[in-house]
Amino acid sequence: MVKHVESLGLKANVIQGSERTVIAAVGEERVDGVSTLESGPGVDEVLPILAPYKLASRELKADTSIVTAGSLSVGGVQIGMIAGPCSVETEEQIVACAKAVKKAGATALRGGAFKPRTSPYSFQGLKEEGLRMLATAREETGLAVVTEVIAPDDVELVGKYADVLQIGARNMQNYRLLEACGKSHRAVLLKRGPSATIDELLLAAEYILDGGNPKVLLCERGIRTFESHTRFTLPLATVPYLQSKTHLPVVVDPSHGTGHTNLVTAMAKAGIAAGADGLIVEVHPDPAHAKSDGYQTLDFKAFEKLMAECRRIAEAVDRTL
């Protein structure tokens, strides 16, 4: 076994225990073959010690990164508030939304033009037409535009209109897309996949950082668990945990994270209390007739209330909103 460890270029330290023997394999860097040791005779477990990401790690950069894109700034004292509809539906809708969320205090507008949908028969978004409507809404309000990109070939097109490229949960490990965003000069909002570990999220971010783009926002939007009373389970401990491991700012999505209008505000407040650097919230003029996600979308009045309540929490953690 010691020989096998050494054949992988590692130094083997042998520690004799009373019931088991531990062989510590020490090396300059991560070695792919280490996990193969598990199949060796008499080997019970291989336990990794090193974190597998580098550029994303807090060890590399002690201060939280502040990511700025137009009117949006995330990572500093001010909490970034990204709000808007799930899908861009009409120019009227998105401009009305932009004005309403800006008035309430949002610092960026969200809205999907390219929509990844579970069913091929669902509304797939207005595509470039939707992007143009988002640009119009930005002109009218000054709000930065956050919108999803779902394929590497679209990165350039979406980047022409958007201030922040959103990578959705389903695409967190779409590596070509990560690489394409790594070459963009736009900031990237990277959503955690519903069954991704924190290491996997940080390694996905590492693809973007390694591509040359340092402007990455991480987003916790809920994981899949046995719970069925919420659409996903929103694990807010991710916020302080991520902040201890990475310098990248952390955004919370209480809309997807709960899937129910009447839970969004409570979890938005909880997210800020947990230390989130930003929030992303679904808002629509008429949620009951939204083309997607209406059951988790706030109307303007509910969003104003959310802002008022969140502002008080923000102050209680020495931040602004």
Added chain:
Amino acid sequence: MVKHVESLGLKANVIQGSERTVIAAVGEERVDGVSTLESGPGVDEVLPILAPYKLASRELKADTSIVTAGSLSVGGVQIGMIAGPCSVETEEQIVACAKAVKKAGATALRGGAFKPRTSPYSFQGLKEEGLRMLATAREETGLAVVTEVIAPDDVELVGKYADVLQIGARNMQNYRLLEACGKSHRAVLLKRGPSATIDELLLAAEYILDGGNPKVLLCERGIRTFESHTRFTLPLATVPYLQSKTHLPVVVDPSHGTGHTNLVTAMAKAGIAAGADGLIVEVHPDPAHAKSDGYQTLDFKAFEKLMAECRRIAEAVDRTL
């Protein structure tokens, strides 16, 4: 099929759809046999409509119940704060703890005398001797005592010393224990099992309520998911969701819910922001030498900081701490 539904004492309403037919089985109350319909020929799914709990339901009682036990009150404007060590170890330890947490603002003392432990070889608690130490700590500080009971036969004994009987997560569906607590005049803190649904939690509470004891506190302490960077995943959306379904007050346990000292304070704050009526936190004079759970236990100084920070959040949601 219609006949089968009627043989169970239900009225069958038939609704013809274009691809499927829905038979709505309507009855005065819950019927055990309904789920057997699923095995009938041509039956795809049986979907229940009614909530299965009654006494716990918000429909029964619109106002949140305020549960009071000695110095502890949970459910009103003031947030209940239960703090203390995982295990009672010595009189000196528990009295010191009680004084420290009281000074910091806690309204009740926790401490385990009967400890359910995963391994038969782990420390199992001081039992009645521990209960006496808790009583001494109460005498010295006036703090109500919250302590776990792990078997129906112990309910009377533990009830002699404790103000609140805690039912641990492993025992949430120990029905004999629930029934025994239902006959006690002591308040009961019922912890959610790590894979229990909300309906299961409320039905466990229903056992206690149905036994005649109305003083039930529900506690979210984390669920088991694929996440391994925390001991459990703490789903705070449980707080507003439970509050919409039940009149019973809701307590959050950020210590078990995270399993890491450095995440406890953030999640305590998030719990209050989400609307929790109370918190239960592990505190020990010297966590590094605690007999159990040291890795998730705060020392006195960290607890004072937690209280100071939580107090600001409490104010921001118009509550006191």
Added chain:
Amino acid sequence: MVKHVESLGLKANVIQGSERTVIAAVGEERVDGVSTLESGPGVDEVLPILAPYKLASRELKADTSIVTAGSLSVGGVQIGMIAGPCSVETEEQIVACAKAVKKAGATALRGGAFKPRTSPYSFQGLKEEGLRMLATAREETGLAVVTEVIAPDDVELVGKYADVLQIGARNMQNYRLLEACGKSHRAVLLKRGPSATIDELLLAAEYILDGGNPKVLLCERGIRTFESHTRFTLPLATVPYLQSKTHLPVVVDPSHGTGHTNLVTAMAKAGIAAGADGLIVEVHPDPAHAKSDGYQTLDFKAFEKLMAECRRIAEAVDRTL
């Protein structure tokens, strides 16, 4: 840190890596305080090396234990087949069931007299009257009786009638019950809790073994996951994994493990192919009118078919059924 490790009675081996330092804490036995090291300054993780169970471990006893109780034998070449209704309802029902499953080839009869039910309003079982009916069924057929015990105080009573005491999934960590079963001379069928790890299951078995009772059968009956098309998710890899770690025989429950009549037979066959030493299957003369679990219960004809198909799989793995 080295001092802290030594203060816990462990020997500290220090291994210098290029980015991190590993301190290997080596001791004669498991030490409770080790996990507290996690909160130490600069400590990232504490990784345990030793399995925490002893008497249950395969290291202690290389051969699989054969557990025998009346007509039932589990752990040898012959696969144990435990079949019968969820609940004992009438003498007629349980005797008819016993005769039918015996004729089809079952080697033991299951049937619940004490029923742990999620709701206090559900049928709770016939209690001692049900036990007497089970004893009658045994007299008529010679089949060993497997029935659940839900409280320590009932162990003696249930043990008077039963050949095997079943500990249900909800009670896997009801330690008083485990201890009481440890003092019984009856064999014990211990079901895995729906969110229990394998270590937790083996430590629960360890409570029984440590109490002096070596006759423990482990039962995989499904875990709670995000999947909702089955009642639980039945992870059959548990079978070979358990067999590599413990000498105790392993039983699979395809009825609770799937929750749907039409999936039971396929998973029974898969269980045997995976190496299960026994199966436990719900069978009822008229599942559509069973008092509990009808949707996952086979009628006599379906059980005969299951037996015929499973027998072929058993032969294909050099076992008998």
Added chain:
Amino acid sequence: MVKHVESLGLKANVIQGSERTVIAAVGEERVDGVSTLESGPGVDEVLPILAPYKLASRELKADTSIVTAGSLSVGGVQIGMIAGPCSVETEEQIVACAKAVKKAGATALRGGAFKPRTSPYSFQGLKEEGLRMLATAREETGLAVVTEVIAPDDVELVGKYADVLQIGARNMQNYRLLEACGKSHRAVLLKRGPSATIDELLLAAEYILDGGNPKVLLCERGIRTFESHTRFTLPLATVPYLQSKTHLPVVVDPSHGTGHTNLVTAMAKAGIAAGADGLIVEVHPDPAHAKSDGYQTLDFKAFEKLMAECRRIAEAVDRTL
């Protein structure tokens, strides 16, 4: 509420219950807005009745589809056996593998040329060079080639060399990739995402079918749960459940599904016993030095043993291997 239902083009049937009222919304087809009803006043839950997929459904096509690609045929009496290394490393390696697995009875060769890797620093595959090596292996053995495609732009290139395009678990909801594969004339092996529901898997298949490609193989390769003793949890009940819902053939991956060499064979056998139409297994001449996944990869001798044991199970379910 009735008006709202009707405004969505549905017919509303009102059923009065004693405690709640059910409004059954009946329509010719799926309506996007239905879920928005949940946010209506007094609405507790919206329960869907219809399956959302069409082309994949068993209702559409009663017989199981037989998908054929070169030497591979899946869905008939013969079980398809796809075997080979995780990654193509050298021509020598892949040709040796192809010969060995063919000799043992495999009907197709797997091997990754484009590798989606969690870390940007891991080996990413030999790309087109690897595809050429796979083609050489096919020439030498006649085995059909199954290899992964990770981006829409690569579908044409990979399709030039491969007989079956594999869509990995991370890309199950990469809709552009699904659409591109829908336009290919190659068969597609679609792996279930680790947190995908069965409906989501079938809707992903629906994208390919809807694009015009009827040759889709579904693959269960394990889901993410709290279990950590296996890499993923392999839920074999998926096999009979999928077969009841869809006409598409179902393949099981016991290598990724367990993540441990010593569990692969037991789960391969269990998969066949559960009714799988095919298996996909990782095999490498020297797993201990494989560039990826070595810990779950069989060597030639272990694969021969797997084949011999699986053949016996196949016979016991009236199939051939």
